[in-house]
Amino acid sequence: xxxxxxxxxxxxxxxxxxxxxxxxxxxxxxxxxxxxxxxxxxxxxxxxxxxxxxxxxxxxxxxxxxxxxxxxxxxxxxxxxxxxxxxxxxxxxxxxxxxxxxxxxxxxxxxxxxxxxxxxxxxxxxxxxxxxxxxxxxxxxxxxxxx
Numbered sequence: 001x002x003x004x005x006x007x008x009x010x011x012x013x014x015x016x017x018x019x020x021x022x023x024x025x026x027x028x029x030x031x032x033x034x035x036x037x038x039x040x041x042x043x044x045x046x047x048x049x050x051x052x053x054x055x056x057x058x059x060x061x062x063x064x065x066x067x068x069x070x071x072x073x074x075x076x077x078x079x080x081x082x083x084x085x086x087x088x089x090x091x092x093x094x095x096x097x098x099x100x101x102x103x104x105x106x107x108x109x110x111x112x113x114x115x116x117x118x119x120x121x122x123x124x125x126x127x128x129x130x131x132x133x134x135x136x137x138x139x140x141x142x143x144x145x146x147x
Contacts, residue, residue: 003055003056004053004054004055004056004061004092004094004097005053005054006051006052006053006054006097006098006101007051007052007054008049008050008051008052009048009049009050009051009052009063011042011045013052013060014038014041014042014045015038016060017050017052017060017063018036018037018038018041020060020062020063020084020086021034021036021063021065021082021084022034023084023086024082024084027084027087028119047067048065048067049065049066049067050063050064050065050066050082051063051064051066051098051101051102053085053089053094053097053098061085061086061089061094062083062084062085062086062089062094062095062098063082063083063084063098064080064082064083064098064099064101064102065080065081065082066078066079066080066081066102066105067079067081068109068111071113071115074112074113075112076109076110076111076112077106077111077112077113077114077115078102078105078106078109078111078113078114078115079114079115079116080099080102080114080115080116081116083095083098083099083102083116085098095128096132099132102114117142118136120138
């Protein structure tokens with residue numbers, strides 16, 4: 001597979017995308033944390049943005065979910081919530097093109113940075129991000145209140 005397009009997500013993509021999000025949660029070794037569902041996504045669709053890597057046949061090969069935010073130290077930013085490429089499609093520049101598209105969107109919309117997280121154990125992803133030019137710090141950790 002060498003051919004794919006990067007396209008914005010639509011509501012019609014939500015069911016197939018939810019399967020990939022669950023697949024990503026399993027890959028991240030925390031499937032129990034994936035509690036989202038189709039009804040919730042549809043109800044909260046105005047808050048959800050993503051780019052999809054789609055094959056000519058329409059299959060979703062990977063995705064990048066993101067949202068805009070504001071950091072008091074730097075100002076407007078784009079937060080990359082997920083970047084996931086299905087294992088059988090890795091090594092075909094899909095992750096690179098998705099990340100480049102998110103970075104380009106950040107620049108185009110006046111953001112001062114793009115931020116995301118990477119698991120400490122995920123050395124291939126850490127190396128990929130470094131190769132793309134990202135700086136990775138080990139200063140901050142996640143804090144959540146889950147309702």
